Amino acid sequence: MGVFWSRGYHGTALPDLLHATKLSRGSLYAAFGDKHSLFLRALDRYIVDAVTRMDLELTSPREPIDGLRAFLAGYVDRTSGANGRRGCLLVATAMELAGQDAEVGRRVAGFFKAMETRVADALSRAKTMGKLADGVEPSSAAKILVCFVEGLRVIGKTAPARTTSQATADALLDCFTR
Numbered sequence: 001m002g003v004f005w006s007r008g009y010h011g012t013a014l015p016d017l018l019h020a021t022k023l024s025r026g027s028l029y030a031a032f033g034d035k036h037s038l039f040l041r042a043l044d045r046y047i048v049d050a051v052t053r054m055d056l057e058l059t060s061p062r063e064p065i066d067g068l069r070a071f072l073a074g075y076v077d078r079t080s081g082a083n084g085r086r087g088c089l090l091v092a093t094a095m096e097l098a099g100q101d102a103e104v105g106r107r108v109a110g111f112f113k114a115m116e117t118r119v120a121d122a123l124s125r126a127k128t129m130g131k132l133a134d135g136v137e138p139s140s141a142a143k144i145l146v147c148f149v150e151g152l153r154v155i156g157k158t159a160p161a162r163t164t165s166q167a168t169a170d171a172l173l174d175c176f177t178r
Contacts, residue, residue: 001042001043001045001046001089002020003016003017003020004039004042004043004089005046005086005087005089005092006086008092008096009039009093009096009097010096012035012039014028014035017035017038040103040104040107042089043089043090043093043104043107044107046089046090047090047107047110047111050090050111051111051114051115051118053074054071054114054115054118055118057070057071057074058070058071058118058119058121058122059118059121059122063126063129063131064122064123064125064126064129064131065126065131065173065177067122068119068122068123068126068145068173069170069173071119071122071149072145072149072169072170072172072173073166073169075149075152075153075169076152076162076165076166076169077162078153078156079152079153079155079156079160079165080156080159080160080161080162080165081159081162082159083156084155084156084157084158084159084160085156085157085159087153087156087157088150088153088156090108090111090153091150091153091154093108094108112146112150115146115149116139116142116143116146117142119141119142119145119146120138120139120141120142121138123136123138123141123142123176124138126138126177130178131177131178132176132177132178133175133176133177133178136176141176144172145172145173148169148172152165152169
């Protein structure tokens with residue numbers, strides 16, 4: 001996963017994968033089939049890790065708005081300074097392959113939909129508790145928040161100050177809450 005993350009799919013050569021996995025060519029092919037299959041497994045692992053993290057942030061015993069703040073703060077941390085410069089395997093993959101590789105496109109779209117669903121659920125719980133501002137529709141606000149955090153991933157490549165990103169995240173969530 002690390003090799004694909006740092007070099008991209010097309011920038012990763014077989015020798016890079018052999019070195020990273022410490023496998024011989026034959027063992028790599030026996031274990032994973034081919035470069036594309038290995039990449040899909042790495043991408044699937046990245047997605048599982050990201051969804052697990054989202055679930056911890058959003059569905060913990062916190063109040064829904066506190067969960068959303070934790071979710072946004074996690075993205076701020078992952079997109080600030082050196083963490084931000086590393087970027088996001090999913091965003092890089094979306095930019096490099098999603099438009100030309102149907103299998104990758106399905107995975108990327110599925111992840112964004114899973115994120116949107118989880119955020120919308122937290123916003124719906126907040127609405128039920130009377131914590132959303134009048135007129136805020138959870139599904140629309142969720143789409144905006146997903147676009148925001150994925151935009152943070154892109155801007156993170158320029159290593160913005162954490163305080164700036166956090167202030168922006170707070171201001172956006174404040175637009176949706178009471």
